[in-house]
Amino acid sequence: MKDSEHVNFSEDYELNRHLELVGKSQSIKNREYLREHTGPRAKRELDKRVLTHAEFKPYVKQDKPHLDDPV
DSSP states (O other), rough: OOGGGBBTTTHHHHHHHHHTTTTTOOOOHHHOOOIIIHHHHHHHTTSSSOOOOOOOHHHHHHHHHGGGGOO
């Protein structure tokens, strides 16, 4: 599997891509939410240390109500 298929939580642009897909603001607050809540929950529930973008996407959709809309 290519590295580009994995979510790199330290790269803002990767998290911004997920936020854009669900129509949410690409803000610091939203990226922090994905890093601190969505990512850890997905890893725990999937019992994985590293997530692919495909694995992460449904969790971002589930957390959409917790994310701020664009201004």
